[in-house]
Amino acid sequence: MTLSGGSPVQLGALAPLSQPGWVEAGEHLLAGLSLAVSEVNEAGGISGRPLELVVRDTAADPEKAVAAVDELAGLGVAAVVGEYHSVVARAAATRADALGVPFLCSSAVLDELTEQPTDWVARLCPPQSRGWQLYADFLLKAGHTRIAVAAAPSIYWAAGIRILRNYLAERGGIIMELDMLTPYAVCDELAANRATALLLLTGHPEPAVPIVQSVRRDARLAGLLIGAPAGQPEFAEWAALLGTDGTAVPFLRYLPEQLTPLGTRVEGALSNNLGQAPSFVAFEGYDAITVLASVLRTHGPDRTRIAESWPHVDVEGTRGRIHFTRTPEIPVWQWPSPPIQITDRSPADPAQFRTLHIS
Numbered sequence: 001m002t003l004s005g006g007s008p009v010q011l012g013a014l015a016p017l018s019q020p021g022w023v024e025a026g027e028h029l030l031a032g033l034s035l036a037v038s039e040v041n042e043a044g045g046i047s048g049r050p051l052e053l054v055v056r057d058t059a060a061d062p063e064k065a066v067a068a069v070d071e072l073a074g075l076g077v078a079a080v081v082g083e084y085h086s087v088v089a090r091a092a093a094t095r096a097d098a099l100g101v102p103f104l105c106s107s108a109v110l111d112e113l114t115e116q117p118t119d120w121v122a123r124l125c126p127p128q129s130r131g132w133q134l135y136a137d138f139l140l141k142a143g144h145t146r147i148a149v150a151a152a153p154s155i156y157w158a159a160g161i162r163i164l165r166n167y168l169a170e171r172g173g174i175i176m177e178l179d180m181l182t183p184y185a186v187c188d189e190l191a192a193n194r195a196t197a198l199l200l201l202t203g204h205p206e207p208a209v210p211i212v213q214s215v216r217r218d219a220r221l222a223g224l225l226i227g228a229p230a231g232q233p234e235f236a237e238w239a240a241l242l243g244t245d246g247t248a249v250p251f252l253r254y255l256p257e258q259l260t261p262l263g264t265r266v267e268g269a270l271s272n273n274l275g276q277a278p279s280f281v282a283f284e285g286y287d288a289i290t291v292l293a294s295v296l297r298t299h300g301p302d303r304t305r306i307a308e309s310w311p312h313v314d315v316e317g318t319r320g321r322i323h324f325t326r327t328p329e330i331p332v333w334q335w336p337s338p339p340i341q342i343t344d345r346s347p348a349d350p351a352q353f354r355t356l357h358i359s
Helices: 023-042 062-075 086-099 128-141 155-169 183-192 208-216 236-246 261-274 280-299 303-312
Strands: 009-015 051-057 079-082 103-105 121-123 146-151 174-177 197-201 225-227 251-253 325-327 330-334 341-346 349-358
Touching: 009 023, 009 062, 009 086, 009 280, 023 051, 023 079, 023 261, 023 280, 051 062, 051 280, 062 086, 079 280, 086 103, 086 121, 086 155, 103 280, 128 155, 128 225, 128 251, 128 341, 128 349, 146 155, 146 183, 155 174, 155 197, 183 208, 197 208, 208 236, 236 341, 236 349, 261 280, 280 303
Parallel strands: 009 051, 009 079, 079 103, 103 121, 121 330, 146 174, 146 197, 197 225
Antiparallel strands: 251 341, 325 330, 341 349
16 A cells, blocks of 8 residues: 555654663664554555654653653654653653643553653553562562662662562562672672672663672672563673673563564564564564554544543554553553563573563
């Protein structure tokens, strides 16, 4: 089917494409968004009109995200999509709510994505509480009850610690927050506190990579499990920087045991475009455009009608069938059943992943 012409239907796209943002995640997110847009246009666009992304780099900066939403709203985009960093997505979602611009968040998990309940925002990834409670249960079943965290200051990391502490406290586990002055100080505290697991609630590559390297080389910590619930080991840069030191580090990964037929086809196309296996973030980007294209074809580019359509979404994505619901504890429209794995990189081959648990 060919496009019949007419002005493009524009979507604003937010992604961290420069430092200190996690650039590799942003590139995968944009790859998924862009592939889906190109396929929508190959299939005839939106009632014959081309779909177009207007991309803005957030650089992991909430203020840049707010400014981008303001600019995109002024340009007349039908909706905003994307963003990887939770704190940045929260700022963007709050601003979109205030301006009356639909925002479909692809990849940020913070439970309280907006300051108050809103009908303008929907989300594809699971809320942080669901994934991190699953991760805490995984640790307990593996025999870890003395769990240390090396945490950077952030609303996101603080929320993660609170989720872990509350869940573990009811089941005989404890969380110990470490002084992160240097990687060596972290090792000393781990040994002194007899921790059996260390969770990296920090940025990547700094300070996560030097912490991992120091722990791996400390004979006192030979049996220590290193974990990264936020998903740092998902991306190729982790394996490139750490090699075998970065293996056997369990993390949360939002992929099913088996992709849908659509997902299998998209995986091949994304691999060709990226020159490497796509991360779960790339699939989230593709699915976000799939949802919005379905909404636009049915309801058109009117912002109010798009926001009103969230409860009626029912589309096949790369990782399952997508629809949205409301729950009292989550202030936005939420896909209730995104898949969650706990995965690590294999010590036998750091390029390969092992699925340790799937929900």
